[in-house]
Amino acid sequence: MTEREPTVIARTITRVVVPLILVTAIALLLQGHNQPGGGFIAGVLTVTAFALTYIIYGLDYIRTELLDQQVPATGAVESTLVRDLGPVFGVGLLIAAAGGLVAIGLGFPFLTQAVLFIEHVPLYEELELAGALVFDLGVYLVVVGALLTILAVVGLE
């Protein structure tokens, strides 16, 4: 998109850093219910990974290489992106609300949480899965959807 290609250093570092960011985001999402982390910060982190790839490689690269799509004329790219991202935060809200409504279905007050411990998980040893994870996942999707939409719209300008 830009006339000047980013340097090799920038591209290589992006390649290394983006997976790290995404793994950290997932870790933060999983532990968010009782430790620093949660859906919001995990979502923001994920968006930074996307933003980095946007800036270094450009939107066209993501669409052709990662999503295997035809690239239409410039300008239309972002607007289809906006349209595709639209449902993401809607679905996120739905997941978050449904996570709370399940508790009502089971006869507890709205948003009641439960915890499940899973033993012998590689890396984690003991994984604590909280009901709040569903809510966090919804928040995660809302944040990712909203911020990527903002990025795409601002990218249009």
Next chain:
Amino acid sequence: MTTTAAQQVVIAPMLVALVVAIATLLSRRSKRTQRALSLVGGGAYASAVVLLARRVRADGAAVYQLSDWPAPFGITLVADELAVFMLGLTAIVAFAAVAFAVFYVDSVGQRVSFHPLYHFMLVGVTGSFLTGDIFNLFVWFEVMLMPSYVFVAFYGRRQETMAALRYVVLNLVGSAVMLVAIGGLYATTGTLNMADMARRLANAGAYGIDPGPVLGLAGLLFVVFALKAGIVPFQFWVPGAYRAAPAPVAAVLAGVMKKVGIYAIIRLYFTVFAAATVPPGAPLLTGESFLAFFGPVLLVMAAASIVLGGVAAVNQPDLDSVLGYSSIGQAGFIILPLALAAGAEGPLRVLGVTAALVYALNHAVAKGLLFLVSGAVYDGVGSIKFEDLGGLTGRAPFLSGAFLLGGLALVGIPPLSGFFGKLLVFDTAGQSLTAGLGGGPALAVALGGAVLTIVYVSRTWNRGFWGETSKAVDTARNPRALVVVVTGLALVLVAIGVGFDPVYRAAQAGAAAAVDTGGYVDLVDPTTASEALADGGNESAGSETAETVRGLLGVGR
């Protein structure tokens, strides 16, 4: 602890609005589905409120602990008679407005998320009325304000953008002040739960609370609620914002969101802060309830609002401006009996709050109706400026009739509810006068305000609806669906006045709940387990948790 369906009803209105908001967000691709969902959602919201009201009338006020965390740690929802009264008023206006919006808002407007935003606004309003947690109140205020920012800027022309900028900046400042005040209250009282705060303030010495800072912070918080209620000196955003917003949203802004500020004043100052007494050292008021401090402040603000709103409404160039300024004056009429109630005690205080509630209901429905009429006129004629209007009675008899009813309700002509509202306001002022509590100035202001209301309503009627048929009116089209909605709401307004007895009883129950601090505290029961343990576990409601703690500590085995 499992929760029965009867208890889940407490949260039902909020959940219905939330689910509808999400459903309309996800169905954006199909406009037809979205509109249908929105309309059905409005009806479902009203039914949920009716269910809750029935439940509260049958079994008394209900408490709901979100996430099953006990008070004062979790977020408490309290559906008492006061909250239910406000929800009822919301349901009437919100349903009418959404039915109006389905036909009114053009397709571009529908596409930019009118319906999801509308229902999110409803979620915020419902949450504000139900919550029993002061920080949670802040959150619901924000939920309610975010969509309203978009709505004020909805048409995005020069005037609307300017009004929106003013509205957003003012409310952001208000939110910041509210957050600071709430943080301060938490620092001084050590709790955010309203019932717990009332309990601690009633016995400030035992909990080591200095009432001085609490009074100051309560005053700071009061500014925010006055801003939301749009009373003098925080009224200046009102006409611009109402003019800019689409008509159905203006109906909700004026009819419902204004009342959220008034509700917050009633709930926090009459239920919570009334328990505290002014510390020694303050001139005149030492040993009196906090309410005695706020009474004169409220009185001055109410009087100024009535006068300013009434005078300014007389000579405005268009329909919405008249209605906007009239809202300031009418909010003054709601605050006036509250001011007198704050200075009184016992039955007179209940009467004052009842008057405020009845007047709030009347203003919500009447002003909502008038804004919808204005929207329908705009849709049909293409203008709401008086220079383009004239002779509407001939061309649009139903719209004119609805406007006349709304106007007469503002003036207070029997059998409309406005008459009973005004009657109760004057009754409060009169009784306050005979009790020697300074109702004289209030009575004078109320009389003057009533005359001003007659003047601006009749002037608006003369300029817009009677007289020569103007060219624009002559070529106007007839927005049939809108007229049906408006007529329906007008009939509801008449029904409230004709069948006033149950409404009055509901308002009275709401007022009694509002001033009954002890009842509110007992209802929520914010006694913590450790306190119950210290008391020997004798308190009936706290004993269960005390047992748990005792088990954990290994005591008493």
